[in-house]
Amino acid sequence: MKSLTEQARTFPTSPGVYLFKGKKNEMLYVGKAKNLKKRIQAYFFGKDDRTQISFLLKKASQLEFIVTDTEKEALLLENTLIKQHRPHYNIDLRDDKNYISIRIGLEHSSPGIATTRRVIKDGASYFGPYASAAGAREAVDQITRFFRVRTCTDREFSNRVRPCLKYDIGRCTAPCVKLVSKEAYAHQVEDAVLFLRGRSRELLHRLKERMDEASLQAHFEEAARMRDALFLLEGLNAKQKVVVHGGGDYDAISFARVGDDVSLCLLMVRHGALLDRLQYRFHHIKSEDDDLLSDFLVQHYLKRSDIPPEILIPFSFEGQQAGEELLREKSGRAVRLITPKRGLKRDMVLLAERNAQEELKRLREKKEGIEEILSQLAQKLGLSNIPRVVECVDISNLSGREAVGSLVCFVDGEPQKNRYRLYTIRSLNTPDDYGMMMEVLKRRFGVEASGLSLPFPDILLIDGGKGQLAVALRALEEIGVTGLSVAAIAKAKEERESDQIYIPLRKNPVTFKKGSKELLYLMRIRDEAHRFGLKTHRKQRTRKMLTDKATSSS
Ligand code: SF4
Structure with a gap:
């Protein structure tokens, strides 16, 4: 195979994207350039000694390019490739589920409003993202209160024969059963859009006009609603920090x-x-x-x-x-x-x-804090590696029925939701926690899992005591997994006691001070596994109840 330098010499001068790939052909980094040759030569032959560049050159074993007609196409292609391959060393906003947006379904003849974490091209308008979910929900609440835009799903909307409770409590004008004219509802939606766009001056003007008109026609309830919306807007304006005179978006x-x-x-x-x-x-x-x-x-x-x-x-x-x-x-x-x-x-x-x-x-302080916790954990649990990647397994079930095994993963102190897994227990229908644990571990680490190519964690944490630890070790042995560190975390029996950590070949639990940062970290991971399992478990039960209800009523 040609060396990277040789590959770099073959680059053309056209715009395009360049790809750094690792030994297993995995995408490490995607970049774009107006002139591919010039850009890549700056990496190899320039005086650029930034550590990130030398790091990439050391890690990569293949260098490729894709030519585009224009620089704009290169930008688009780079974006597509990042989304598709999620290279380890590029920024990737796809995982950015922290931010919530508001969706107004303008593609519908009577648009509804909802919060969402998915922004897709579907003809709807999306507003935000909002820094806090509470902020987004509050905005939706205000919109239903003052502009009475519907919050039901399109499906619910088309199946209604009577308005729902939202109409009764004055939070919707019931376009589902045509209790409001198309034009009037369109005005409500326009107001909501202006509100979300922060166009308060325009909206204030519209609301004042609407309030006066409602008063003239003796629609006092409507006039009062407009007055309250005006108060809200004026209050919001006062709260927001005005940063520039004369406006500006x-x-x-x-x-x-x-x-x-x-x-x-x-x-x-x-x-x-x-x-x-x-x-x-x-x-x-x-x-x-x-x-x-x-x-x-x-x-x-x-x-x-x-x-x-x-x-x-x-x-x-x-x-x-x-x-x-x-x-x-x-x-x-x-x-x-x-x-x-x-x-x-x-x-x-x-x-x-x-x-x-x-x-x-703040992040760096947090990172230093987690480094300390991880190295303390390595010492206490006798691990040869710092446990950067921790996976934890928990089983939740309802008397052995509808059991699920939940697996969560934390890397350097942070949950990695793309590595969370749920296993619906297939083999058993009895409340046998041990058997269920065995099944989950086999499916995660056994032959069945080999196709998933998920790397093993630095330590596997099991929810439970000595018994569960023994089951986990037996399962791993049966499937031929060696060298994986395992620990179990058992809940304290008394409130004044602390949770207990068991490791193999040790009769008594490892002692951690109650409230120590290391113990709290392990408890947080265990609780997350529990939460993740329960959430799904509840969903499954609700789905089952609805199916049962539908079957019995048909
Ligand atoms: S009243 Fe009709 S349109 Fe309004 S939220 Fe309820 S179902 Fe939807």
């Missing part, structure tokens, strides 16, 4: 980085008011700052329908024009990427940077 973005850790802050300003702040964090990032910024812009805004006309960024970057074109196509109007040099907009970018730095500082 823009996002201000900046980030801070130390090594591979990056914290990015986005401040949303609408009509001159600071509406929200979003914080993103990324680890093991090998992108250069320009690529990081452009990757973020593409990944973040291509998912959104409410792109502001101006996005303030800390510096300009190669491919900025192509980025603007892409955002213009997506939003249907001009979007400018601006690096303000002075004035209030510059201050906003600096404010975003300060927020990012603070967040990064």
Whole structure:
């Protein structure tokens, strides 16, 4: 096989994407360039000695490129490849389930409103993301209260013959059974959209007109509702920090980085008011700052329908024009990427940077804290490795029926939800915890699991005492897994006692002080496994009850 340097020499001068791949052909990093040859030669033959670049060069064993016609296509292709392959060293917003958005189903003739963590191209309008789920839910609550937009699903909507309780309590005008005219309902939805877009001046004006009209026609209830909505809006305006005189809609973005850790802050300003702040964090990032910024812009805004006309960024970057074109196509109007040099907009970018730095500082302190916990755990449990990856298994069932085994995974102190697994117990229908544990472990670590190619954790934690630990060890032995560290965590019998940790070849539990950080960390993982299992278990039971009900009534 050609060396990386030889492969680099074959790169063309056209725009496109370049791919760093590892030994097993796994995608390590995807980048884009206006001139592939120039960019890749800067990696190999330039004077660039940034650690992230030398790291990539050491890790990669293959280097490939895909040519595109334009820089804009390269941006799009890079975005697609990142989504598809999720390279370890690129930023990836796909896992960004922390942020919640509000969806208004404008594709429907009588749109409904809901919160969602999935933003897809389906003709609906999405607003947000919101920094807190509570904030998004509060906004939906206010919308149903003042604008009475429906919250039922489209399916429910089309099957109604009578309005639901929402109508009775004045939270919906019941378009499902045509108790409101199409035009009037459309006005309600328009108000809600203006509200979500932060267009308070326009909305205030509309509400005042509507209130006066309702009073004139002696619709006092409606007039009172409009008055309350006005109060709410005025209250919100007073609460929001006004950052610029004369309005202005823009996002201000900046980030801070130390090594591979990056914290990015986005401040949303609408009509001159600071509406929200979003914080993103990324680890093991090998992108250069320009690529990081452009990757973020593409990944973040291509998912959104409410792109502001101006996005303030800390510096300009190669491919900025192509980025603007892409955002213009997506939003249907001009979007400018601006690096303000002075004035209030510059201050906003600096404010975003300060927020990012603070967040990064907090993250690093947390990281140092978890390092300490993990090394203490390694020592206490006699592990040869620091237990960076911990998996925990818990079984939940209802007297042995509808049992599920839940497996959660924590990496460096953080839950890794993409590595969570649920196993519906197939083999047993009796309350045999041991047998169920055996089945789950076989399915996770046995031959059946080999196709999943999930790496083994540094330690496997079992919910239970000595007995469960013995079962786990027996199961692992049966399936030929050796060298995997295992521990069991048993709940304290008395409130004044602490939970107990059992490890193989030791009769008595390992002693941890009650409330010690190490013990609390293991308890948190066990509780998460329990929560994850129960949540699914409840869902299964509800589904079963509904099916049983449907069968008996048919
Ligand atoms: S009243 Fe009708 S439209 Fe309104 S929420 Fe209930 S079912 Fe949906």
